[in-house]
Amino acid sequence: MAYKIKSAECTVCGACEAECPNIAISLKKGTYVIDPAKCTECQGQFDSPQCAAVCPADCCVPA
């Protein structure tokens, strides 16, 4: 149970990194990635996954 970032569509703006409550998102080799071990899909934390809600390119999706 985790989200992933479709790197081909990502604009590397970093909005998701700033919103992630689990510090699961980081910049690796010029693209943002979600660490599936840390991602909780924000369950129990927020109404919806924060990365998907803020992403301007709608490229944060269930893995």
Add this chain to the structure above:
Amino acid sequence: MSNVVSLDSIFGLGQLAPPAVMPAAPETASGCSSSSCGSSDGPADMDPAVWEKVKNHPCYSEEAHHYFARMHVAVAPACNIQCNYCNRKYDCSNESRPGVVSEKLTPDQAIKKILAVAQEIPQLSVIGIAGPGDSLAAAGKNTFATFEMLQKKAPDLKLCLSTNGLALPDHVDTIAQYNIDHVTITINMVDPEVGAQIYPWIFYKHKRWTGLDAAKILHEQQMLGLEMLTSRGILVKVNSVMIPGVNDEHLLEVNKAVKSRGAFLHNIMPLISDPAHGTWFGLNGQRGPTAQELKVVQDACEGGAKLMRHCRQCRADAVGLLGEDRGEEFTADKIEAMGFVEYDDEARRTYREHVESERAGRNASKAAAQADVRESIGFTVDPILIAVATKGGERINEHFGHAKEFQIYEVGPTGAKFVGHRRVDQYCEGGSGDVDTLDGVLAAINDCTAVFVAKIGGCPSKSLADAGIEPVDRFAFDYIEESALAYFKDYAERLGQGVVQSRAGQDAVIRTGALTARRA
């Protein structure tokens, strides 16, 4: 080095020999000569304390934009709202519009770049953060980290930022703490019904909001942020994108609302819309306004919050005077190659002193030229528009064929004022003119009676005259406003004799394409 005449004359650089002929300032009623009045104490209707804040800021003072350069550093890529006129995926160095950059910078890279640019461009006075996302999204972390370092490393540079306002109320204290004197808020509506047609969603309090809810929250945050800033004495400029059929008439309401909350300046900009940009508006056929449609709305707002008309809608990484973008000279690779650049404000101080002396006495000479017009022709003749080829310094100092834009002045019995600018493709490249390009220039200044140039060739001169636009090179290198008034006096007399015809009712095309101010 830029070819701005004033710079050449103080630093001895550039190829154009600047005659720098000061038009003699005639005696005014008060008997105040240009040397004794002595100060550029700003427009008569402006508080001197405010003038002190804006006199060197190209975006906040129309007058300053002829002399001073700004630089945007693209440290804020994240955004917290989606606008129908924005698509930040599209990134091309030939694009000139807000939200677009070629290189995103970390705060450390930004500081290095700023110090390098400041050494090269003595006109630099302002560092702004305008995105390419929202400067206050993602908690404004990069924005404030950059300003914190900059305040220590280059204290002579003014700081400013622009924002959509959604997160603004959370950051007003921090903005005040870093002495950020100038904040721009983009406000396109004060009615959520209108807003819902512009903003598909916002991200606020950990949630994506859509429709009327989104527009309502954004509106409330914008008004609150504006009030909080102005109550702390921070100057606020409001940017509005004019979208025909969506918010064009509504912008009068916006103007009233922001004026009543203390906004210093209102900047109504034309929508930039093209299917190739991939924006929602572009893909759905929403058009931008024509030059006269824009001017009608701007004119209707006169008397409310003061209008800014010199905005070039520049990129979030623009560098240079407002009519130019020298960003390409300062790419990451080139900055790296420069090595360590020491802070040194001497050239900038010299330049600022020079500008002060250039400005001295201008108020008096403008007033005298205006009085001359009024005495000789009264108020019987309607104002006209004049297109001016200039490289800055408030002078007519650009060749017609080299102009990448024309500044538009409205001149009449009440004076000469800057009312806008028109982007064009450079007509003359490599010594020969291009006929198609000339058609574009004619369309861009079709509502003008005359075009003021430092020099013009025989061919374009004839084409202009055939189109009913008079090419004028007799004021070469003189000041724009005084020359415009002298021309208007002459025009009024010729109009009375039936020698020339009024161009009232003509419109022109706004060209919103690339500002690729390549340097020869």
